[in-house]
Amino acid sequence: MGFTRSPHAGHAVLPRLDGEDLYVCHEELEAFRxxxxxxxxxxxxxxPxxxxKDSRLNHEYYVVEVTERLTYILEAIERAEQLERGAVVIW
Known part of the structure; x- marks a missing residue:
């Protein structure tokens, strides 16, 4: 998915997802959320x-895809927070 286009400085977790797997430990979950x-x-x-060159890859496509993925990630964060040492892994 990659988030290098994010305009907000200070993102500590999401930029690590660009091109590699992401492991978010319990202590980072709130920042990740x-x-x-x-x-x-x-x-x-x-x-973008x-x-x-490819009408399938339009702006709205990315909005829908990323919104859906972030919704799943937020659900995973909620589940991980319910565990004593829960974490989130995205590959």
Whole structure:
């Protein structure tokens, strides 16, 4: 998925997802949740514009795809927080 287009400095967790697996330990879950919510709030800004070479890869496609994935990630964060040493892994 990659989040190198995020305009918000200070993201500590999401940039690590660009090109590699991501392991978020229990201590990082709240920061990760905040980053995901911030990205969701700004999804129309960070989603790339329409791709003239491939009409399937338009702006709205990315908005829908990333929103869906972030929703799943937020659900995983909630489940991980219920465990004493829960974590989130994304590959």
């Amino acid at each position: 905040q980053e995901c919510h911030l990205l969701l709030e700004n999804i129309h800004t960070v989603a 514009p329409d791709n003239p």
